[in-house]
Amino acid sequence: MSGQHAVLVVDDDAAIRRLLHAALSRAGHKVTEAENGRAALNAVQIDKPDIVLLDLGLPDRDGLELIQLVRSAGPAVIVVSARDATDQKVAALDLGADDYVSKPFDSEEVLARIRTALRHRLSRHAQSAVISIGDVEINLADRMVTKLGEEIHLTPKEFGLLAELAKAPGKVITHAQLLRAVWGPGHDTDVEYLRVATRGIRRKLESDPSQPSLIRNEPGVGYRLTNI
């Protein structure tokens, strides 16, 4: 998964742009910078980046507005913001951001998130039918789950939830996105359904349900499948 990727860094703070530029270059990426929303949209059109690191607090417009515009042009979007309120994260993810990193961040973590996002971007086109995480295999085509080769029976909702997470391992899927995909529209806020189904999956698939390692909770935001 290594190799040259074009990354656009959008942030109004020059020091942060320089910092990200250095870290990304070290990892072998080709980096361009933009200091405001207008420049970012231009750069997306001209440089055709694979991924955009987007700050929400831009001088000319709110970063949340940019997410859909950038996504529709092709690149994956990772929000890198000092806004750490849950509602901002949920809003960014629901608008189509691939991931969310809070400032201050760890450069290594940003690089890891970029790798995950790029993997999803590629696999979006060639969805593999079987996803394996540790000793668990999820077969999306046959709607079957095995642990150590043994079939585990999940309820339809449990399987639906697991499958939704497995389509993008490592990516945070918001509560609303999961509820809409599995339970249908109109259940956006029934978080309790998710809690029940998640606990069901864990009891059947985790070695130690009180120490879950398969599905990770993002408090108040959503769930992600551990991407091993």
Add this chain to the structure above:
Amino acid sequence: MTPPRPDPDALLRAATREGKGRLKVFLGAAPGVGKTFEMLLEGTARKRAGTDVVIGVVETHGRRETAEHVQGFEIIPRRRVNYQGHVLEEMDIDAIIARRPALVLVDELAHTNAPGCRHDKRYQDIEELLDAGIDVYSTLNIQHLESLNDLVASFTKVRVRETLPDRVLDDAEIEIVDIPPDELIERLRQGKVYVPDEAARALSSFFSKSNLSALRELALRRAAQAIDAQMLDYMRANAVGGVWAVNDRLVVAISEQAGAAELVRAAKRLADALRAPWTAVHIETPRSARFSTDDNTRLAETMHLAAQLGAQVATVPATSVIEGLKAFANASQATQLIVGKTARSRWFELRHGSVVDRLVREAPGLAVHVLPLEAGLARAGLPQQRAARPWGSPAGYAVSMLLVLLVSLVGAAVFERGNIANIGFLFLIPVMVAATRYGLRTGIVTGLASSLAYNFFFIPPTHTFTIEDPQNILTVLVLLSVATVSSQLASRVREQALLSQASSEQNSALAGFAGRLTGISTTDELAQVVCTEIARILDGNTIVLFPQSERLEIRAACPAGAKLETLDEAAAQWARDNIKPAGRGSDTLTASEWLFMPVGKTDQVMAVFGLSRSDAQAPVRADQLPLLLSLLDQAGLALGRIALEDEMAALSHVRERDRLRHALLSSVSHDLRTPLTTILGSLGELRATSPEQEAMLSATRAEADRLHRFVGNLLDMVRIEAGSLRQTIEPVDLADAVESALYDLAAILRENVVVRDIASDLPFVLVDPQLFHHCLINLIENAAKYGGPGSSLRLSASSGEDGVVLSIEDEGPGIIAGQEQRVFETFTRLEGSDRQGGTGLGLAIVKGFADAMGLAVRAANREKGAGARFTISFRPDQTREYVEA
């Protein structure tokens, strides 16, 4: 078909009755039928059934049976009132209200209180008792009822002075106490009936069989009507459809003439029978300006009576009575019109036409009831004073005569050489001037004088009053008719102008007042302006009081510094408490020099306005009352507006503060985090070239991390103290929450052993996930800090009867006994040690967030072994049972 909807008015009446006492009236046709006895019997029955019954006032009139029944009751002592040397006893309302019985017996509903009592009439006392939630039984003879007053007087020839407004009976339960007339007469003969003085005089006629039968019929009919009305109210309130197809609307035309009061009472009876709303209207014509003081007083009294009997009251200006009535009946969609007809001479009708005939002809669709206006019975004794005829001022006659003389002199000069006929026209000048300036009579007198002068000086034979030429007779006639016609025209114009001037003065006073009020933004200023303006317009002393908790406080007065006597204060307080006028000129506490009116909405008194007069006259003249009410309405509106503005300002102030606080927090958070991001990130990019540099670099990283956490904690603390925590409560799996916290703390917990003991069927807890996450992070971090590297942490959760408890146990030094609460205070560290490098904020944040979510956090020492144990407890209502899918 849609089901009938409940009538809101009827519902409202039912609602206002809730919480109020109920009135039951024992209604009889005449004294002696046994009303008091019956009331006592029923009171005894209620008392036996366990109701708390006391006697307010019961007159035994020395009757033995009655006196025996009184004995079983607690009697509230009467209040003694000194009146002109006599000691009178009256019911003590305050004592009754203080005693708070469930039911009080009060004899003689129509009784008039001694002067100096709080209310003029006993029924007002009773209304206050009802308002206080006390049920009342009372007694009444039918002839005391206001609307039947004239009717009863017409056949008994005894006019009862103590009358009772009909509305008092509207909401009351009525029990008829009835015995046949023969039996009553027999009882009277046996001396069993107490006869009041005024009836004694007319005893023989009053207690005749025919009178008693008529009274009995009236009583029965009135009782049936009251029951009907209550039934109707019930049916309307409960939307029982189908009975009242009648949509009648009654208008009664009120004139200044004596007997109009009877017309009003007749209208009330008709309105009751038709169950129609009714309006009493007075048409103000140019003639109104010539009303005498008596006329005006009588008119005001009649209007007041109409209002008391439940009519709406209106005064409408118009050029003629017919036009005004037609327009008003049309505008108010009246179906029935009641007019009085005076016994006018045939001559008058020939000249003016009959108002009634024209009404019937010109207002089709309107049922016109014509009732004879008879001044005979109505308040007899007042001499029938007509308004002083406008004979005109002596000055007018003098000026006119001078003019006639002048014209005669000028004419004489012209006469020497000119035509006689033209000289006649000269005399039109004084006639026109006199007629237009000084009125009809002066005009006619001038016309006569002119024709005489013309005749005397210019018509041959001159210097005699004889006329030879018939042509000259014509000239004289023309002069006279010009005088008549032009003076009538002119006087009509002048009268209209006077009337419209009066009403435009009133209107401009109102408009000016409203204008003065619009710019005002504080209640103090408003109170001052209301005082000075109304004092100016009505030429009196004014005062404005504002409610201050239970009491009233003077806010402004004109002239400034006015003081209120205790009696005045009581009246003002009463006006506020009962939302009715009180003091002089009202029905209540009339001994006060001031008239107090409540100002505000119907259900809420925002201020009390007082008016008095230095010249010891009534504070407000009857004709000024509508103006005063309009002015106070304006003041009430302005007060309401200011109150609303203040409320809005306070609200927007709070909103603005919240917005600023939020903006400040997010900008501080942004401004601190951005440089920290650069520092931390750059440190990560730096590569050491020597072991010393490596040590320095890792120390710098550790300190930058600490700074980062400190900033985070500081911001959290500010949010707690600012009270601006936003919460989204949702069900959270404790296993999830603990795992997320441990994941975020992975770097810190690298050297610790973490033991989890969280049941997989634990209920979910209802918390804000983000705040709870911060709580856990701080608690776990605290445990790791005090346990030290290599120590183990134990995270366990269990559920029981009292809900769910999550505990975090460490292997640190534990908590000194008695310090369990102090650890949650800001910047507290155990044993004052700072070697662990904390900020002293972590636990305070835990406490602040937990408090915000309604969770209980406690610190204690572990039961086994050394170390501290922190617990978060969730009440059962903060958990959601896990049901396996």
